[in-house]
Amino acid sequence: QKFNVAVLGATGLVGKQIIETLAERKFPVDKLYPLASSRSAGEEIDFMGEKVTVLDVEEFDFAQAHIGLFSAGGSVSEKYAPIAAEAGCVVIDNTSHFRYDYDVPLVVPEVNAASLADFRNRNIIANPNCSTIQMLVALKPIYDAYGIDRINVSTYQAVSGAGKEAVDELAKQTANLMNARPMENEVFPKQIAFNVIPQIDAFQENGYTKEEMKMVWETQKILGDSSVMVNPTAVRVPVFFGHAEAIHLETRMPYDLEHIKQLLTDAPGIELIEGEEDYPTPVSDASGNDTVYVGRLRADISHPMGLNLWVVSDNTRKGAATNSVQIAEELVANYL
Ligand code: A2P
Numbered sequence: 153q154k155f156n157v158a159v160l161g162a163t164g165l166v167g168k169q170i171i172e173t174l175a176e177r178k179f180p181v182d183k184l185y186p187l188a189s190s191r192s193a194g195e196e197i198d199f200m201g202e203k204v205t206v207l208d209v210e211e212f213d214f215a216q217a218h219i220g221l222f223s224a225g226g227s228v229s230e231k232y233a234p235i236a237a238e239a240g241c242v243v244i245d246n247t248s249h250f251r252y253d254y255d256v257p258l259v260v261p262e263v264n265a266a267s268l269a270d271f272r273n274r275n276i277i278a279n280p281n282c283s284t285i286q287m288l289v290a291l292k293p294i295y296d297a298y299g300i301d302r303i304n305v306s307t308y309q310a311v312s313g314a315g316k317e318a319v320d321e322l323a324k325q326t327a328n329l330m331n332a333r334p335m336e337n338e339v340f341p342k343q344i345a346f347n348v349i350p351q352i353d354a355f356q357e358n359g360y361t362k363e364e365m366k367m368v369w370e371t372q373k374i375l376g377d378s379s380v381m382v383n384p385t386a387v388r389v390p391v392f393f394g395h396a397e398a399i400h401l402e403t404r405m406p407y408d409l410e411h412i413k414q415l416l417t418d419a420p421g422i423e424l425i426e427g428e429e430d431y432p433t434p435v436s437d438a439s440g441n442d443t444v445y446v447g448r449l450r451a452d453i454s455h456p457m458g459l460n461l462w463v464v465s466d467n468t469r470k471g472a473a474t475n476s477v478q479i480a481e482e483l484v485a486n487y488l
Contacts, residue, residue, distance in 0.1 A: 154182035155484060158217035158241065160232060161224030162186030162197060162206055165316050166246060169473035170221050175200050177477055180484065187212055188224070214239040218488065221476050222246060237275035242483060244277045244476050248366060251278040251373075258373050260285050261478045262421045263292045267376075268482055277479055282471025283307050283363070283386065284370040287397055289444040289470070290422060290463045293415040295375060299404025301457070302381040305367065308389045308396040309352060310434060313467045314339060322390055340388065349388040361386055394434025395467040398448075402457045409451055412459070416446055421470070424449070432464040439466050442474045 157174065161167035167186075174181055184199050186206045193208035209228075214220065214236035222229050222236075223246040233243045233250065250256045255273040258280055259265065271277050280288075287305060294300065311318040318339045325345035328335045335343060342349050353362035360368075363386040372378045389396075416424045425432045425447040432438060432445030444465045452458025465471060 154180045155218040156183040157181050158185040158220040160187040160222040163188045163192045166223040166472045169468045173473045173477045214241040217241045244479050246279045263288050279476045280370045281366040282467040284367050286444045286465035290446050293419045298407045301402045304383045304400040306398045307386045310391040312393050352386040391434050394438040397463045399461045438464045442470050
C-alpha cells in the first residue's frame with residue numbers, strides 16, 4: 153500500500169529534509185504534495201529523481217492526502233492542521249502548537265511509540281522539540297532501568313533550529329566580521345557569529361525561556377511521568393547543524409555504570425562513543441545522519457546517584473525530519 157503525503161513548509165530547512173528523508177527511508181509515497189505559501193508556489197523540487205511543483209497551501213484540498221507532515225511554523229499549523237485533520241489527513245506536526253494538548257500524542261518512537269494509538273482523537277500527532285527528542289532517546293534506557301529523579305541540562309544548539317534565515321544570518325555575520333564590515337542581527341537577539349546566546353524563544357514569567365520549558369513539559373508528557381524534574385538552560389551557539397547537550401541527572405536507584413554502558417550500546421538509535429580521549433561533536437559526528445551520539449559518560453563526583461552524559465544529534469534530522477518520518481512509519485505499519 154502507498155500513501156499520498158503532503159509536506160507543508162516544503163521550501164524550508166526542515167521541510168526539505170523531510171522530503172529527502174522520505175526518499176532516503178523509502179517511505180511508501182504514492183503522490184507527494186510539497187506545500188508552502190504563495191511566495192514559493194510554482195517552484196520545483198526534486199523527489200526520487202522527479203521534479204515536483206510546490207503548491208500554495210491556501211489552495212490545497214487536504215482530502216487528497218493521507219498524511220501531512222507540517223513544518224511551517226506554529227501559526228501556520230494552528231490554521232491548517234485542523235482543516236487537514238477534518239478532511240481526513242493525519243497531521244504529524246513539527247511545531248509546538250499542539251504539543252501540550254492532552255489529547256494529542258507527543259511521540260518519540262524509541263521512547264513512547266504506544267501513545268500513537270490515540271491519534272484519532274484529533275487526527276493530529278505532535279513531533280517534540282529537537283532538544284527533547286535527543287535527550288529522551290539517550291535517557292530512556294537509563295530511565296527504564298534505574299528511574300530518573302532529576303535532570304539538569306545545558307544545551308548548545310545549532311542555528312538551523314531557527315530555520316533558513318537563521319543559517320543565513322550566521323553565515324553573513326561571519327563573512328562580514330572576517331571582512332571588517334558592519335554587522336547586523338535580525339533573527340537572533342544578539343550577534344551569533346563568534347558568540348553564544350543564552351536565550352532561545354521568549355522569556356516566560358518564571359525566568360526560564362519557552363525553549364527551556366518545552367524540555368520540562370515534553371519530558372514529563374513523553375515519559376508519562378510528572379515526577380521527573382527537569383532544569384534546563386538552552387543556549388544558541390554558532391554551529392550550523394547539530395545540537396549538543398551536557399546532561400547531569402540523578403537516578404532513583406543506585407546504578408551500575410558498566411550496565412548503563414551496555415544498555416546504551418544495545419539501545420536503538422544510539423551510538424555510545426567511548427575510549428580514552430574520544431567524544432562526539434556536532435560537526436565530526438552528528439551532522440548529516442540520524443544517530444543520537446552519547447559520550448563523556450561518567451559518574452558524578454558530587455552526588456552518589458549522579459550521572460553525566462554529553463549527547464549530540466543533528467537537530468534537523470532526528471530532532472525534526474527523521475522523527476516525523478519515523479512517526480509516519482509507525483502510523484502506516486500499525487494503524488492506517
Ligand atoms: P515559503 O517558501 O513559501 O515562505 P524555515 O523554517 O526554514 O524558515 O522555512 C519555513 C517554511 O514554512 C517555508 O517552507 C515557508 O514557505 C513555509 N511558510 C512560512 N509561512 C507560511 C505560510 N503562511 N503559509 C504556508 N507556508 C509558509
